[in-house]
Amino acid sequence: KQEVTQIPAALSVPEGENLVLNCSFTDSAIYNLQWFRQDPGKGLTSLLLIQSSQREQTSGRLNASLDKSSGRSTLYIAASQPGDSATYLCAVTGANSKLTFGKGITLSVRP
């Protein structure tokens, strides 16, 4: 059974700091990994998708890496801003087509 872990559960940083969010998964047989952003009470916004054959993806200030063999992914946020405050979830797609999510990391960027 696939399990996705995100530690820590919460993170508070000052504005301008570069930060790394970590995600680990137990079964390396995945098709892809997605990072999502969720604002309180809202749906999920897809940030980055990494196919299992890829090592990283970049979008603006965000960079996500994937090491499938070790079951790890990181989301790097450069020059954090208060508007980046949200919960960040990672999820992997397995052979049964479902997304398995971690519990998320709640990020607070202080002005």
Place this chain on the structure above:
Amino acid sequence: ETGVTQSPTHLIKTRGQQVTLRCSSQSGHNTVSWYQQALGQGPQFIFQYYREEENGRGNFPPRFSGLQFPNYSSELNVNALELDDSALYLCASSPSTTRGGKNEQFFGPGTRLTVL
């Protein structure tokens, strides 16, 4: 291009009642998945529909059922509601040229269900 939409936004029901939630997939997407997100938790997979057929189901009882229509919109039905069914219900659509739906999934805003 219209994104994924869900209705209603909020819903309050009492224990034992039945509820139907609706989802319109993004244009060009033929695969719809439903997820349940309890407070403080990550979303949990309920089931997926591909071209009107169920294509995978998570660990949810049979009182959770669904439909997908020819226009690829979808419904989630929950019978005999329990207090623990209170959650945010999320719908996601994805394009798929083959059965399996392993492409990027795009989520709607969700329906907040409260069971009293």
